[in-house]
Amino acid sequence: MSRPKDSPLPKRTIAPLFWLLFGAGGMLSALFGPALILITGVMIPHGLGVPERFGSYATVSAFARNPIGKLVLLAVIALLFWHAAERLFLTMHDMRVAPAPLLRWLTYGVAALLTVAVVALLLAIGF
Amino acid sequence: MSERRPYIRPQPRAWWAHPPYRAYTIRELCGVALAVYAAILLAGLVCLARGPQAFESYRAFLASPLSLAIHLGLLATTLWHMVTWFRILPKTMPKLVWRGRLVPQALMTNVATLVAVVCSVGLLAMVVVVGARL
Numbered sequence: 001m002s003r004p005k006d007s008p009l010p011k012r013t014i015a016p017l018f019w020l021l022f023g024a025g026g027m028l029s030a031l032f033g034p035a036l037i038l039i040t041g042v043m044i045p046h047g048l049g050v051p052e053r054f055g056s057y058a059t060v061s062a063f064a065r066n067p068i069g070k071l072v073l074l075a076v077i078a079l080l081f082w083h084a085a086e087r088l089f090l091t092m093h094d095m096r097v098a099p100a101p102l103l104r105w106l107t108y109g110v111a112a113l114l115t116v117a118v119v120a121l122l123l124a125i126g127f
Numbered sequence: 128m129s130e131r132r133p134y135i136r137p138q139p140r141a142w143w144a145h146p147p148y149r150a151y152t153i154r155e156l157c158g159v160a161l162a163v164y165a166a167i168l169l170a171g172l173v174c175l176a177r178g179p180q181a182f183e184s185y186r187a188f189l190a191s192p193l194s195l196a197i198h199l200g201l202l203a204t205t206l207w208h209m210v211t212w213f214r215i216l217p218k219t220m221p222k223l224v225w226r227g228r229l230v231p232q233a234l235m236t237n238v239a240t241l242v243a244v245v246c247s248v249g250l251l252a253m254v255v256v257v258g259a260r261l
Contacts, residue, residue: 025161026158026208027212029161029205029208029209030208030209030243031247032246032247032250033164033209033247034206034247035246035248035250035251036250037164037201037202038202038251039250040168040189041164041167041189041194041195041201041202042195042202045186045189045190045194046195049254049255049258051258054258055186057179057182057183060171060175060182061175061182073168073172076165077168077172078165080164083158083161084158084159084160084161084162084165085162087156088159088162091143091152091155094143096140114169118169121172121173121175121176122172124176125172125175125176
């Protein structure tokens with residue numbers, strides 16, 4: 001159904017969808033981000049506070065094969081990309097780096113591609 | 128006849144590098160740094176899909192001093208993201224009224240930041256406890 005030109009209602013856009021992904025990624029990283037970085041980047045690789053085998057191929061691939069583990073990986077990786085895409089788009093738009101449509105492709109477009117890549121990898125790793 | 132010539136305040140091109148806008152720029156870029164962490168995790172997923180040998184080289188990278196420096200930098204930016212995220216929170220959500228009084232924005236920020244600290248410390252504690260029992 002097409003919207004009449006003199007409609008008093010605001011034009012509907014998909015911007016709220018991007019805003020939702022941005023908010024979800026921002027909240028997830030604000031709540032658990034510092035702990036996640038410490039766990040995967042400091043504690044597991046250097047064996048601080050956790051057993052050495054937490055970082056082994058067997059453990060990590062068991063985590064990535066588990067459906068809940070897959071969901072966690074997809075949520076963390078994809079939402080952080082979408083969060084960064086929204087912030088980078090708005091900031092570069094304010095800095096007048098390039099026209100808005102081009103910036104949308106460079107930010108939302110890349111986030112969408114990376115999300116597809118994460119889904120494909122998780123499916124390729126198998127169950 | 129008179130032509131409409133509105134005054135347009137001049138804006139230097141590098142406005143974002145100077146106060147008071149610098150704080151905004153730093154806050155936004157700290158949010159963008161999260162994508163670097165997501166990319167590191169994604170690289171791990173790629174290596175995992177390629178097999179044990181590729182994953183071992185990924186682990187060797189994670190154990191390197193360079194990776195440690197990157198992760199400590201990411202930790203600092205993420206902590207700043209956490210602090211600023213909950214400063215923005217009360218400004219973006221509807222006004223909160225409790226017992227007929229408006230909840231002050233500073234209180235909402237403090238409570239939300241405390242919740243975030245509890246979440247992160249809780250996750251860390253859970254991983255250490257599970258690790259110790261296995």
